[in-house]
Amino acid sequence: MKDIVPPAGSAAPPLSSTREHVSAANGELNLLQQFAGAFLRDVNLGVIVLDTRFCLVDVSDMACQVLGWEQEQVLNCRMSELFGELPTEHHLVQRSLLEGVVVRNHAVPWSNGSRRYDLLLDSNVLRDTEGAIVGAYVIFKDVSNLRSLEEQVQRSDRLAMIGQIAAGTAHEIRNPLTSIKGFLQMFKKTLNDKGMSKEVHHTEIMLTEINRINELVSEFLLLSKPKNVTIERLDLYQVMNDIMPIIRNEAVLHGVQVRYEATEVMPYVVADRELLKQVFINIAKNGIEAMVGGGTLSVTVKLDQVGRWVLIEIHDTGPGIPAFLIDKIFDPFFTTKQNGTGLGLSVCQRIIHDLCGTIRVSSKGFGTTFTVAVPYQDN
Template sequence: MGEFTATIVHEVRNPLTTIEMGLKYAHKVLNANADRERLALSLSESDRLKHLLQEILSYAKPQPLQLSRLNISEFLKLLLIQIQELPEAIDRQIEFESHLPAGEVMVDINKLKQVFINLLRNACEAIAPHESVSCSISMEIDSDYVAIQIHNGGDPIPPELLPKLTTPFCSSKPSGTGLGLAISKRIITDHDGKLTIESSSVGTTVSVYLPICAHPLPNSG
């Protein structure tokens, strides 16, 4: 199924690239505002289709993990600086708190970054400007797992939709592909971790649990 999906995605991408090149050229040479607006909309939809194709490919044909040790607190602290520059995070505050400054996990860094960019984008989209998202890290009580919790105070997710959010093509957003959370859950599961979502009148919390490394790296300093 993964090979079949990869073939279909490849065959769709080729004509899509040609169409996009034509649209970009037309956008350059046409001067009428109405024409340029229509072309801009077409290019936007082209980008959305490319993003969907990539997500379908990522879900249907996941790549092997490239594991390395990572200080999860430092990783998230740096990532949140990047997240703050995204359009979804403009005028939103992201609060960070770590109760595990030296906690290390064995992860595929690029895939983990993909997960948390997706989760934090979702959290920012769910709130109004000048509201805040919280991200906290702690050690799970009586376990060898680190817990990363992302909370927003947006409208609650309908209870009937909540169990389906991590299944493919299910989304609470009108323009969502319904694959972001499904891919995120698969990545975390591949790391022997767990992803859960809880929602109520006080907002939504997404929790990611990852096994912590038993022995810390020696201090290089």
């Protein structure tokens, strides 16, 4: 926030400006003021206090953090100016507040450019002893974690449902496919013997398509609950060594460069080898596919020794994921590709959640980074 000129006749210094000196000014501040100062400083709530001119009288640290404000620059400024070029209807604080409109538990999504928040907002007017409106306050809580937890639960529910359907139908789909495939292979041989090359080619296409259906069914089964999972202590060095040639191969086909950098001492993780490989390959494949016309895929392995996580970052220099799609990419069947199933990332998420790990994505206009965090064990 810059170049905002406080209107003439600014109010007395706000509590926030004195709250660092609460103890020094003990004599001058009564208990209530001390509490208000501590409340603004310590409590993890967004607090905004306004006067009747719709100017900011005080603001808590947390509110500044969420709104991307610098406290010294915004105090005494008009609210309308503080939200910059944002259309008025999207301002977090509405002028109607001063007319006595009371808001309770109003859910508002908010983005300060670098982070998205889900806020729960309360607001009301402040009145003097005669009942005249002298200002207003807004208090908000950051409930982003709760929201993402809620979304995770919904997603798990959906996955569980798909899993049940999948488990029930996968075999019914596979059995007839196996006989169709067998007969087609016989046809192909006979047609080949008769020199009917065009028909042989058509049969090959049919066989390829059947293989595609088979692969889809296998992914379905993975979503339902992987059957032959072997959880073991794996040397991550070995896992990465196994997958990097596959990733490099895929990259070459798409004219993409690959960079690989790993921490010197690679840890052990407890996981199923094939499933873990599948996660990294799926994410890398998405990155490679996103870089139409070339680019660089960087795979980096780092250790977070404090949290005891090993972080595998897969970054691409592709076009990025638009903000309005980023929440959807882990949904089963969400795809923007003509031949995509949209199951890749939901399967990855399922696998990593089963290992008590996380997958995070960050994409800001250009390039995308997926970070897989898995608990590690020492060598």
